[in-house]
Amino acid sequence: MKLSSTSLLAASAFGISIPSALAKMQKTTTPKLKIVLVGDSTVAVQGGWGPGFCSSLVPAVICIDDALNGRSSKSFIVEGAWQKALADKGNYYLIQFGHNDMKGKGPERETTPETTFADNLRRYIRDVRAMGAVPVLVTSLSRRTFRDGAVVEDLKDYAAATRKVGEEQKVNVIDLNAISTDILNRMGQQEADTFNAVGQEKERLAVGKSATDRTHLNPKGQSLFGRIVAQDLARLQPELRVDIQAAETK
Numbered sequence: 001m002k003l004s005s006t007s008l009l010a011a012s013a014f015g016i017s018i019p020s021a022l023a024k025m026q027k028t029t030t031p032k033l034k035i036v037l038v039g040d041s042t043v044a045v046q047g048g049w050g051p052g053f054c055s056s057l058v059p060a061v062i063c064i065d066d067a068l069n070g071r072s073s074k075s076f077i078v079e080g081a082w083q084k085a086l087a088d089k090g091n092y093y094l095i096q097f098g099h100n101d102m103k104g105k106g107p108e109r110e111t112t113p114e115t116t117f118a119d120n121l122r123r124y125i126r127d128v129r130a131m132g133a134v135p136v137l138v139t140s141l142s143r144r145t146f147r148d149g150a151v152v153e154d155l156k157d158y159a160a161a162t163r164k165v166g167e168e169q170k171v172n173v174i175d176l177n178a179i180s181t182d183i184l185n186r187m188g189q190q191e192a193d194t195f196n197a198v199g200q201e202k203e204r205l206a207v208g209k210s211a212t213d214r215t216h217l218n219p220k221g222q223s224l225f226g227r228i229v230a231q232d233l234a235r236l237q238p239e240l241r242v243d244i245q246a247a248e249t250k
Contacts, residue, residue, distance in 0.1 A: 036090030043067035047216030052226020098140035098158030139177035195221030
């Protein structure tokens with residue numbers, strides 16, 4: 001920023017050195033880094049890794065969790081949530097969908113991994129780049145349901161599509177699906193259940209779901225997986241290492 005001659009004279013009159021005045025103005029006008037999270041309930045404030053991610057950043061960074069429960073890559077756009085997220089004018093956008101894109105979620109949300117889902121991801125990338133920001137894709141957090149001693153990988157097709165779009169569009173991809181699946185497989189069902197969300201058993205039973213919530217996260221799970229996302233972001237985007245506290249312990 002340039003100081004006018006009037007400003008410089010005023011600074012001198014009050015005994016403020018010119019370098020000090022310049023430094024002060026530059027400090028107060030430097031915009032803060034802003035990271036925006038976009039996705040479904042496994043990213044959102046209640047039950048997602050978003051809070052753990054945001055707490056892994058240094059205090060000066062603005063972290064906005066715009067993820068919404070029950071949304072797919074399709075419905076997040078159709079309902080207008082994506083435009084609201086873009087209005088936050090982030091510098092980086094972390095984008096994760098897949099859980100509600102799956103077959104059985106209803107026509108207003110369902111997408112096909114290789115076609116409509118991939119097209120939606122391209123739309124997110126295009127819109128973020130158009131505003132001069134950096135998009136980062138995140139593959140879906142694995143559900144913690146085991147069969148025959150291993151995690152049921154019901155999100156693998158959406159994870160594969162996300163990786164493919166990332167490579168095609170030259171966008172970094174945090175492969176949370178692969179990372180979380182590996183961690184959970186090494187734990188087993190009993191230990192993995194220590195991450196389960198609690199408190200919505202009646203609501204889940206009322207809509208015909210199991211009372212055990214192995215999709216969403218309790219605070220322990222939010223902290224672990226949010227920190228993992230932050231660490232991988234620091235690895236993929238080295239310019240952000242100074243902004244991510246979790247990067248120091250990796």
